Amino acid sequence: MIHDFLNWVLHLDPVLVLVVCGALVFLEDALFVGFVIPGESAAVVAGVASGLGHLSLAAAIVVVVVAAIVGDTVGYEIGKHLFARVRGKGFIAKHEAKVVRTEEFLRRRGAAAVFLGRFVALFRAMMPAIAGASGMHYPMFLRWNALGGIVWGTTFVLLGHAAGKSWEALAHQASTGLLIAVGVIVVLAAVSWKIHEVRKARIS
Secondary structure: OOOHHHHHOOOOOOHHHHHHHHHHHHHHHHHOOHHOOHHHHHHHHHHHHHHOOOOOHHHHHHHHHHHHHHHHHHHHHHHHHHHHHOOOOOOHOOHHHHHHHHHHHHHHHHHHHHHHHOOHHHHHHHHHHHHHHHHHOOHHHOOOOOOHHHHHHHHHHHHHHHHHHHHHHHHHHHHHHHHHHHHHHHHHHHHHHHHHHHHHHHOO
């Protein structure tokens, strides 16, 4: 999919490249488009386009990160005000098992699940709405959402940028190397959060 998408994108005006990639990242979290189009594909494509000199690397990172953070915020608001009404209906009903898994992950990890979930397509698409529906305070959500958006967006764009003209190899090799890198980040974050929870429990 990255192969065909990249061929199409590289024939667009650089501004349109940013608009298309940013829109896909935004829609993944805001309207559950992630079930169909993973946002990392758009982030990687933006990075590859910058690596080929088609657009600015800084612009690609900023657009992807901002789109991720704002998309999550919209998803949070949708969850807060509408999720209870639409749950069990139409498209959402078809993904009830995924909703339950996301809720369980949020209960186990607390607010840190917002950050950790960004690196898993299933949770990335559902977490903002579930967090909003759960009543999580927005400042707490925003803190973890922004951290996740910055780390995730920068990582994927830089991965694509580094690939440059080797983008075809990227399509086949990215998954292994990227999962290792993201895995390290997620493990470190989980350990840090666990230490924080233990210390808080001792204090209380």
